[in-house]
Amino acid sequence: MHTNLKAFRTHAPGCWPDVDATQWNDWKWQMKNRITSLAQLEALMQLTPQERAGTILSGSKLALGITPHFFNLIDREDPLCPIRRQVIPRLEETRIAPGELADPCGEDSRMPVPGLVHRYPDRVLFLVTDRCASYCRYCTRSRVVSGAGEQELHIEFEEAFRYLETHTEVRDVLLSGGDPLLLSDDRLESILRRLRSIEHIEFLRIGSRIPIFMPQRVTPELCRMLQRYHPLWMSVHVNHPRELTVEVKEALGRLADHGVPLGNQSVLLSGVNDEVEIMKALVQKLLICRVRPYYIYQLDLILGSSHLQVPLSKGLEIMEALRGHTTGYAVPQYVIDAPGGGGKIPINPDYQIYRDEEKLVLRNYEGKMFEYPLKNGVLKEAAVPC
Numbered sequence: 001m002h003t004n005l006k007a008f009r010t011h012a013p014g015c016w017p018d019v020d021a022t023q024w025n026d027w028k029w030q031m032k033n034r035i036t037s038l039a040q041l042e043a044l045m046q047l048t049p050q051e052r053a054g055t056i057l058s059g060s061k062l063a064l065g066i067t068p069h070f071f072n073l074i075d076r077e078d079p080l081c082p083i084r085r086q087v088i089p090r091l092e093e094t095r096i097a098p099g100e101l102a103d104p105c106g107e108d109s110r111m112p113v114p115g116l117v118h119r120y121p122d123r124v125l126f127l128v129t130d131r132c133a134s135y136c137r138y139c140t141r142s143r144v145v146s147g148a149g150e151q152e153l154h155i156e157f158e159e160a161f162r163y164l165e166t167h168t169e170v171r172d173v174l175l176s177g178g179d180p181l182l183l184s185d186d187r188l189e190s191i192l193r194r195l196r197s198i199e200h201i202e203f204l205r206i207g208s209r210i211p212i213f214m215p216q217r218v219t220p221e222l223c224r225m226l227q228r229y230h231p232l233w234m235s236v237h238v239n240h241p242r243e244l245t246v247e248v249k250e251a252l253g254r255l256a257d258h259g260v261p262l263g264n265q266s267v268l269l270s271g272v273n274d275e276v277e278i279m280k281a282l283v284q285k286l287l288i289c290r291v292r293p294y295y296i297y298q299l300d301l302i303l304g305s306s307h308l309q310v311p312l313s314k315g316l317e318i319m320e321a322l323r324g325h326t327t328g329y330a331v332p333q334y335v336i337d338a339p340g341g342g343g344k345i346p347i348n349p350d351y352q353i354y355r356d357e358e359k360l361v362l363r364n365y366e367g368k369m370f371e372y373p374l375k376n377g378v379l380k381e382a383a384v385p386c
Contacts, residue, residue: 105337
């Protein structure tokens with residue numbers, strides 16, 4: 001039984017008791033003191049044989065990187081800890097299952113300019129860096145991020161800006177990578193300013209896990225800079241309620257106070273958030289942090305991800321337990337990012353039971369049936385379940 005999943009805690013300084021508050025709260029100190037090697041890991045915790053072997057091999061696929069803030073969330077006595085499963089390499093990452101792909105979302109084939117992915121009609125994905133504060137072991141772009149993958153991410157900024165200037169159908173630009181918040185304030189602002197100078201671009205977004213991995217980065221100065229480029233939204237990435245610490249809640253609050261609407265994208269992961277109680281606590285805790293649950297992703301078919309895959313039936317079970325059982329604001333959309341570049345496809349429990357020319361029979365969250373007339377009539381509960 002999980003208890004106090006919605007409690008906000010601080011874990012600082014944790015494994016760094018001799019570090020003063022000024023250093024701890026400096027995001028550059030957090031970056032400089034990331035755990036990036038087997039020796040550092042083993043000095044702080046006992047690894048399982050699978051973790052040790054995975055860490056030794058991690059340099060050939062996706063680098064090891066964990067900020068001190070996020071490392072403190074790991075239960076070092078629990079090999080099944082949902083935080084350590086996300087960031088500590090495992091030997092299973094080297095095992096390739098049928099159907100797994102290096103580029104599961106087909107981004108490389110939809111990149112008209114290096115660093116710019118144009119998959120949907122009116123929006124683009126702009127990959128502005130290949131580095132992150134910490135590296136998720138299930139990263140969709142493990143082929144290009146961290147410097148250890150099989151490809152390098154080439155970014156041609158001026159060519160990308162020229163492409164956007166000439167493609168007037170693009171109204172929405174999502175900055176991602178890697179993590180855009182790793183850029184300096186000045187560098188990030190130069191990108192935002194250039195995008196804002198393109199008249200037909202209406203809407204800017206930033207995808208970032210840094211508010212969770214390294215909330216110290218969300219400084220008042222950063223927030224004031226972002227405020228100058230509205231409408232600007234941010235999608236963050238939280239998978240487990242434990243990730244929402246006191247510091248993360250404060251960082252998210254700073255962004256919200258500066259007018260940045262926040263949405264969350266979770267990835268359904270085995271042993272992390274594939275239980276109803278955990279996911280319900282997560283989405284409710286996100287609302288307390290002023291973050292709207294946006295997507296739950298079925299894990300992409302990334303090379304070496306089978307140990308983290310969750311059956312589709314479990315995802316549907318979780319959605320059934322959310323819809324109608326908590327506020328609608330807390331219910332995200334469950335999606336599969338179709339292999340090969342088909343885009344996000346919604347996956348929902350079957351609420352539409354039957355349809356013909358005259359009526360639609362629907363099932364509600366309690367399992368009751370309702371008949372909705374498609375011609376004249378009124379909504380009524382079905383006398384006999386269909």
